[in-house]
Amino acid sequence: MMKSLRSKIEDKTAKICIVGLGYVGLPLATEFAKRGFNVIGFDTSREKVEVLKNEIRAGALSENFKVTADPDIAYKNVNFIIICVPTPITKTKEPDLKYIISAAEGISRHLRKGMFVILESTTYPGTTEEVLIPILERSGLKAGFDFGVAYSPERIDPGNKKYTIKNTPKIVSGVTGECTDISAQLYAQITKPVKVSSLKVAEATKIVENVFRAVNIALVNELGLIFGRMGIDTWEVIEAASTKPFGFMPFYPGAGVGGHCIPIDPFYLSWKAKEVGLTTKFIELAGEINQSMPNHVINLVIRGLNDVGKSVKGSKIFILGMAYKKDVDDTRNSPMVEVAKSLIELGAVVRYNDQYVNTVAIKDKVLKSEPIESVHDSDCVIIGTAHSYYNKEKILTYLTEKIVLIDCVNFFNPIEVKNIQIYKKVGSGNAN
Incomplete structure (x- = not known):
């Protein structure tokens, strides 16, 4: 499974799905598309999807980039799924993980052997292991064995023209050492990855x-x-x-x-x-x-x-x-x-x-x-x-x-x- 993913990254045949097309997901999707990868963006906002479709038709976005509000289309035949959804707080200033949970539940229903899921949303240390992975494993598949999991916190600074995805190092860590290596290999296509020892360290860094x-x-x-x-x-x-x-x-x-x-x-x-x-x-x-x-x-x-x-x-x-x-x-x-x-x-x-x-x-x-x-x-x-x-x-x-x-x-x-x-x-x- 892992060998196949490495090969697909090397020859740019890996199909990447970006979940959430906001200030984090959209720049990430466009950068991968520019580097020759087949990228599909998924967002629950049909209005946003239609706007992006028009931009693609007008040539403002790469032809390698497609968008949809249909999860059945988004997750079909993809190799990597990168979650870039908001993580707000409640009125009592407690973490509100509803968007991560919703994304994980949708992915779990479409998960198959050989897929790789990466969480980019900023969150507290332990989220990937305590929240994301248990939901994904409802599919009956085992994280780190049947499918890959990694965490790589976003480092997007809206409006900053000096530091972009291309020249901002990317923290990466996987549920296993091999998952860390594969996620680093993927991000190396668009920026400089920095490996850390655990998912919690990556989450804590952000x-x-x-x-x-x-x-x-x-x-x-x-x-x-x-x-x-x-x-x-x-x-x-x-x-x-x-x-x-x-x-x-x-x-x-x-x-x-x-x-x-x-x-x-x-x-x-x-x-x-x-x-x-x-x-x-x-x-x-x-x-x-x-x-x-x-x-x-x-x-x-x-x-x-x-x-x-x-x-x-x-x-x-x-x-x-x-x-x-x-x-x-x-x-x-x-x-x-x-x-x-x-x-x-x-x-x-x-x-x-x-x-x-x-x-x-x-x-x-x-x-x-x-x-x-x-x-x-x-x-x-x-x-x-x-x-x-x-x-x-x-x-x-x-x-x-x-x-x-x-x-x-x-x-x-x-x-x-x-x-x-x-x-x-x-x-x-x-x-x-």
């Missing part, structure tokens, strides 16, 4: 990467609150500290953390730690700090409007950038969505501009992106995401002297906005 970022972001957010009260610009402090060529890595304050990984993954580890009788105080505190930052932005808006004799209720507030990071269309856990929601609840009239996000649903409202020049008649403008297409000089021409300007991303410096009456920057002395 969690550590995101916990590291979450904790450090929380640290600078707290420093921003402290230094802001002291009249110190945290951004300038960090830039100065960054001149040290060793022992320091820069992180920056902001309105909070967004996306799928940083706001969620630390809680996967916290939950698993409780299972072994430990409490992750440090990690949970970091999560609390990061989640509190949108409220800090709201307080800046309230104080800024108060300084010009206005209340939030009835005020026109314009947000520049609704996505969670620059130059992407992803609003998952975006701090600006949370800020907009709170402002609407306080009675504000909220509008926004983001060419990457055409619409955003907030409570019972659907907001539509408006032209940047629409900021000119606002009472308050929030710079939420520093998209590359935002031009400082052009934006300043639309801002009146009496406008309240809240800068969450260090978009401006005080000299550039010296004519703006109220300018408050997150992490700066003028934000208190």
Whole structure:
């Protein structure tokens, strides 16, 4: 079985199925297709599938890449199945593995000898062995003997043009040593694989990467609150500290953390730690700090409007950038969505501009992106995401002297906005 898979990888006759065609699965599928593999993408969203079919017809995607919403078609005659589905958390911040479980149940019904299943979804250590494999073995087949299993955490950074799948090393580990070798051989076709000793080590590696970022972001957010009260610009402090060529890595304050990984993954580890009788105080505190930052932005808006004799209720507030990071269309856990929601609840009239996000649903409202020049008649403008297409000089021409300007991303410096009456920057002395 394993020898056959190795041969199919070498001569590129291996048929690969990617389950989940989001920010992780779609780039992975297209990269394998570019390298000459026959790839079929499976997603339960028929709307997404139809969009991708149109892109394939138009030549925007490789002809080696097919898509379907039919599992019978997706799993037919495939050699490798790579699971790239979301792993959210519940309202009580516990792991929600429903998408992994659903994918595993569907695969189990189509599993046959000689197939190989790889999980890429970020999750807590033990998921592959404790959740995925038992479901797959309902087929009557044995993992590591009748079919292969491996875990290889995704390392996709949406919008990052410097580090892509091709030049970002890929952690891999299988249920057996041979499974590790085969999964490494597969990923070696598109990137550099890095073998680790066990499935749990591979799962823990991804969690550590995101916990590291979450904790450090929380640290600078707290420093921003402290230094802001002291009249110190945290951004300038960090830039100065960054001149040290060793022992320091820069992180920056902001309105909070967004996306799928940083706001969620630390809680996967916290939950698993409780299972072994430990409490992750440090990690949970970091999560609390990061989640509190949108409220800090709201307080800046309230104080800024108060300084010009206005209340939030009835005020026109314009947000520049609704996505969670620059130059992407992803609003998952975006701090600006949370800020907009709170402002609407306080009675504000909220509008926004983001060419990457055409619409955003907030409570019972659907907001539509408006032209940047629409900021000119606002009472308050929030710079939420520093998209590359935002031009400082052009934006300043639309801002009146009496406008309240809240800068969450260090978009401006005080000299550039010296004519703006109220300018408050997150992490700066003028934000208190």
